């Protein structure tokens with residue numbers, strides 16, 4: 208699985224940034240060899256996939272962490288694109304209870320029709336697990352306004368990758384992401400500007416001091432983050448946490464293997 212790429216179809220976070228599409232919100236594509244994972248398909252997923260020359264027909268798995276619009280809006284459209292609207296029944300959906308079934312206040316995100324287009328649907332709650340090819344996916348806890356929200360930890364043969372999802376900082380959640388080589392962290396606000404149910408720069412520092420990945424990628428930026436400049440905030444987080452930190456950009460493509468520390472660490476583990 209030496210062929211790996213992470214492509215950001217959108218790094219927008221709050222309703223101001225996403226509402227005006229100052230930054231996009233099409234989620235993240237993770238390519239691991241033959242497998243293609245699409246995480247959190249917010250508004251614009253199809254448009255951004257076309258722009259960045261990605262074929263959503265090749266999605267093996269669609270993962271939706273919770274039912275908020277900026278994470279789930281295009282889920283049905285992506286399923287239709289993956290399956291020729293159900294003519295070619297294929298693909299796996301990994302998601303939480305509210306996306307699949309709704310709750311007392313919300314209808315399900317995925318329509319009954321689109322559920323039938325898929326080969327398999329896997330509903331996970333925190334600590335649940337799913338296996339796709341040689342990749343194991345563990346669902347992690349979140350503390351968010353969708354109480355059933357989850358994060359995803361991908362165990363690949365060569366590295367461990369965390370998508371923490373939308374959550375407040377808690378020590379317990381950080382502990383769950385220990386052992387990840389690469390962590391994708393949703394950091395909505397800069398400095399210590401509090402934002403309910405989400406993380407700011409100061410909390411991202413605390414999170415990374417506990418998890419200590421080889422690389423952290425911050426994304427999901429709000430309007431205040433944009434004013435502060437995510438690159439500056441990434442530098443601050445790197446300095447304070449002593450982890451390598453980069454700020455994601457719309458359309459950014461990252462090859463995990465280009466981060467030599469990760470390869471070195473994993474190679475050493477083989478002996």
Ligand SMILES: [Zn+2]
Pocket residue numbers: 273275278351373
């Ligand atoms: Zn959310």
